[in-house]
Amino acid sequence: MGETDAAGFTDLCLVTAVGIEFKIAAGLLTAKSFSEEPRMKICRGLFGARRVTVLQSEMGAVGFAERLAKHLADNRYDALIVAGLAGGLDPKLRVGDAVLYDLCYDARAIDIMLRERPSREELNSIASDEPLSNFLVEALTRSDLSFIQAPGITVSRIITESKEKSALRVNYGAAAVDMETYEALVACARLDLAAAALRVISDEAEHNIPDFNRAYDADGRMGGWRMAATMIARPLVTFRLLLTIKRALQSLRSNLRAAMSA
16 A cells, blocks of 8 residues: 555545446546546546546456556556445445445355355455545545445346345345445455445345346446336336436435545
């Protein structure tokens, strides 16, 4: 981990997955410039005196660990934060609540609904960096934002059904689920770079969402017509999601602003 001054981490990298997350993070920066590396969008800019680089991995971060490792080897950062939306597994969490992962499990290789599945102790896991997590806790607390520190879990597909969310919660004790965090944290650990994950709940534990697994390709990119067809297939579920997604995105913006303001 690089040195920090009294204002905290001065060279920060944010990893986002989908375009709207990238756009929100980049929109908070000034003096910004955009570029691309193979299968990765990049925005560099300033948040106050802090230098911030935002990366977009695409959904599922397919092959992203290798691309991220190369990028980190060529660029110096004090810390990296994986930031974006996540599915809620803890029934107490509401849309817009944030989860600061203290630990991330890797469940990408398991079938969640099989009766015979690995135990929590058998799953690979990785902890967030403690000093960086403490830094974020202080920042979010000062901004009076609603968040918890809890484990998260990374899977290989979008979790769309409440029964799947319940299975993940019961078996692994995770509060939120995503598709990108574990690989990013592992890549940082290999380079001894402080890393943490800050996720905002976009759909609650008891709610189903449209099956967006039908809408994205092998590179993690959503197809417009496929997304539309997926949403039309489940109109009531889609309507509820659309009512809440704006709140989740506003919370993501507030949480990112707080994290970078510290």
